[in-house]
Amino acid sequence: MTSVSRRRAGRPPGESRTRERILGAARSLFAEQGFDRTSLRGVAAAAGVDVALVSHYFGSKQRLFAEAAALPVDPAEVVPRVLAGPREEIGRRLIEQVLDILDAPESRQRVVALIRAAASEEGAAQVVRERLAREMLEPVAAALGSSDAPLRAALTNAQIVGLVMSRHILGVEATVAAGREQLAAALAPALQHFLTGPLDRR
Template sequence: MSEGEAPKRGRRRKGTADARSAIVDAASAEFLANGYDATSMRAIARRAGVDPALVHHYFDDKASLFAAAVEAPLKPQELVKLALAAPRDRIGETIVRLVVEALDAPAARDRVRQLVRTALGHDFAARMLRQFIVREVLGRIAASLDVPDAELRATLAASQIVGLMVIRAGIRAEPLASAPIDVVVARVGPAVQWHLTGFGPVDTSEAPGE
């Protein structure tokens, strides 16, 4: 840009104080307008008035940007990495422990509860949360396990995790809401493990309605 030339209107350059904040705000608006699956990094950049490269400067991928937009206490790539580092027969327990520890962390408790309660009150928000958990967390874990029906397994495991989030952090139903973490892990972990690794392929060739 030549001396005296004004920057393009609406474009924020790398290093400006409000660029990251504008990207997160734009991401929140895009996710709410279009859902998780249909939102692209380019669309977020366009709404924020920045170059797509600047979005990638601050955020590695859409999952990390979504986590920032909803102030998630645990980044999805960290959860996936830690889960897959566990022994194969302890992956379910590891996932549940990581999720519950994140839900119970004092610094994150209020915003996690608000996120879950928003999902409870709005079908669109609930669908977006499920899409995110299935695609970016459990879908990646199931795919890495090299098991049949990975997508179905991820969805079934997600039903356990989302249900746990709703009961423990959303509606705070007792005694699960205040049960010790070790108890929750011991009860829910095997169910998640079973969905991910514990049964053979499902034959859907004669599913009802086909």
């Protein structure tokens, strides 16, 4: 096959750029406004395209959201990094991974959009439950030999979601003003406890 026919067989470059522009606009709006207040028409306006083009590429708002706000990391890659090191420092390694994600604008938009939408959109809630808790945090807790892996993962997940809510959605002044090192130092012991510490069974 010639290079010319290969180019014709694939997606035209302009089409790919348009699709990415729509996704970028969608990520921003879902993160800023949430799922319910974001419309395909609003995404189209922000991307500078006709709303019919948004429907052409993504079909529905649910499908657009699923792609725009997909978890920005692969749990299969994160879990080994969190587990690679001393057991007593796993809380620190986990919060560092979380802060790495939240420090990058595009991945932060995805996470914020997911957390903001999870309260009203079941698809978003399912991603948070399955991808973050079950596929990333439960394997970490299980690898540490815990018989309470689902509970430990749920408690750890609550801390992470709470950080995103407080700092990036509610804009609580103290958490917004806190630097990365301060946040890591404050949250690492809590994550460490939920992953490895004793849980009161009373």
